[in-house]
Every structure is written in structure tokens, then in C-alpha cells.
Amino acid sequence: MRSVLITGTSTGIGRATAVVLASRGWRVFATMRNLEKRKLLEQALGEAGVQNGVEIEQLDVASGTSIQAAAVSILSRTGNKLDAVVHNAGVAAAGALEDLPESELRRVMETNFFGVLGLTRALLPTFRAQGRGRIVIVSSEAAFMGQPTNAIYCASKWALEGWAEAVAYELEPFGIDVVLIEPGPYRTEIWESTPRIQPPGSPYHAWVQQVFRAGDAHAASVARDPKEVALVIANALEARRPRFRYPVGPFARLNHFLRGKVPSRLLRKATKLYLGLSRK
Numbered sequence: 001m002r003s004v005l006i007t008g009t010s011t012g013i014g015r016a017t018a019v020v021l022a023s024r025g026w027r028v029f030a031t032m033r034n035l036e037k038r039k040l041l042e043q044a045l046g047e048a049g050v051q052n053g054v055e056i057e058q059l060d061v062a063s064g065t066s067i068q069a070a071a072v073s074i075l076s077r078t079g080n081k082l083d084a085v086v087h088n089a090g091v092a093a094a095g096a097l098e099d100l101p102e103s104e105l106r107r108v109m110e111t112n113f114f115g116v117l118g119l120t121r122a123l124l125p126t127f128r129a130q131g132r133g134r135i136v137i138v139s140s141e142a143a144f145m146g147q148p149t150n151a152i153y154c155a156s157k158w159a160l161e162g163w164a165e166a167v168a169y170e171l172e173p174f175g176i177d178v179v180l181i182e183p184g185p186y187r188t189e190i191w192e193s194t195p196r197i198q199p200p201g202s203p204y205h206a207w208v209q210q211v212f213r214a215g216d217a218h219a220a221s222v223a224r225d226p227k228e229v230a231l232v233i234a235n236a237l238e239a240r241r242p243r244f245r246y247p248v249g250p251f252a253r254l255n256h257f258l259r260g261k262v263p264s265r266l267l268r269k270a271t272k273l274y275l276g277l278s279r280k
Helices: 012-023 039-048 064-077 102-130 151-174 205-222 227-238 250-258 264-275
Strands: 003-006 027-032 054-058 084-087 133-138 176-183 245-248
Touching (some): 039 054, 064 102, 084 102, 205 264
């Protein structure tokens, strides 16, 4: 039975991916930071009739101690074998950069970027020893184009993409594949739980509120079922020779196509018009 470790499975794309892979016969180690949030995952697994194929484990990717404990626990149950890891856990902090507390900037980077590096490093000895492995990273369309009030999230995804491109050279000789999944707008809980920093006295206050209103309207009208992303992840895991990048959804595919072909100034102008942003 193929085995996979998935991070961030209490919500959204991670939860859907756990269900889809278990339905396809994978042995799934579904991890999450807070085990008190496991109920919705268990419910989804029960509805799909695949609860016996999933083992739930505590893992906080922002903690090196937690990463090591989870890796040891999971590998001890698999005979020190693992076919793949899906790095899905992610957080965001919305607002103008000048208004965001330092703690929020570091929280996003620790989870979205350094968490991926830390867990990958913990699993690489296993992948190298068995001569194979697949590292799937849930990035974002935010890696193609900056988004207003979302600078630190975009930065974390751009960092991931650069790291993935570079580390793929190192790991290919050992039979280890690196894959980027780049979804557009999907219905996940990340934005519901994201702190929105908008101090009343901030010079950015009105501008930020307009972006939030327009962004919420955009998500409400176009966000799609996260199961679509889960199916792409499953296909990437099962492909004999996976692609390096998988933009998922019409907006991600469009942004992926436009990057490097349309001047950045024109893309910013189009984004501002769409969001209803003025110069001041």
C-alpha cells in the first residue's frame, strides 16, 4: 500500500486530499496542528467510507520538535518507508505591510516556508535510502503575481517556488520528485481564520477596507470546490512522470500564462481597476 503524509488536514484542501487519497487506496497519515479540529475530517472520512485508511497525527510544522516527533512516530509504523509528503499547511495575515505586527510576518513565514523545509529535511533520509519519494507542495496563484493586502503570504509562496526549483536539482539523482500545486481561489477556511489587520488610525485604513470588500466579493463569486485541487494532487502523486507545476483552476492557469508575457505595470493596473482601487 502506498503511504503519504499530509499536513494541514483539518480544513479545506488538506481534508479533501486525505479523503481522495484514502479512497484511492493510499495509507494516509493526516496531520494537523490542533487535534481538537479532527471532527470534520473524521466526518468526511466516514461519509466516504474510508476512515480505516487514515491515521491522524498531531503535527505543528512551525515547531521543529513537533516535526521530529511526528516523523519518528509515522515512520515507526511504516517500517521506515514513505512514498510521499504533501505540504499543505498554510496561514496568512492580511493588511498593509506597515500595519502588520512583526509576529504575524514571522508566523506566516515559519509555517508556509520554514515548515516545508523542516519537514522535508526530516523525511529526506528515508526517501534517499529507499531511492524514491515525491514531495508535493501546495503553493498558490499568489506565486505568479503580487496581491494587495497579501504581501507576506505572496512572499512565502514565492520563496517556496524558488526553493522548490533549486532543490529539485539536488534530489533528482536520488529518485525524489518535487511537484508544485498552484491553486487559484478555492473554498477553504484559511481566509476565514486569517487575521485582518486594519488599525482605525492607519493611513491605509480606507484602502485596505476596499481591498477586503472587493476580495470577499471576488471569492464569493468564483471560489471553487477544493476537491478539484485534491484530485490534481492525487494525479500528481500517481503519475509516472509528474509535471513540475500544476496550476489549478481558471484563474491560476490564466495568471500562470500571463506572467512574463504581460508587463507588470499593466497587470497592476488591471488588478486595481478590478478591485476598485484609486491612487489615493
